[in-house]
Amino acid sequence: MLWITAALAACFLGIKWGLRDAPLLWFAALRALLGGGALALVALFQRRQIPSSFTAWAKITALGLVN
Secondary structure (H helix, E strand, O other): OHHHHHHHHHHHHHHHHHHHHOOHHHHHHHHHHHHHHHHHHHHHHOOOOOOOOHHHHHHHHHHHHHO
């Protein structure tokens, strides 16, 4: 539990420092890009299959837009 608390505190510090130097929209886009890259690396290391159907990509896009 202490590890999770420390990680969340570090995340909030990073956000506070990042917003000091970057506009809000650019910083949000950078955070999303960084998060997507991290998820892609995890999927790559776990050898996950890339979705191939249009419906899967439509659902992924819809979830990304509302998230």
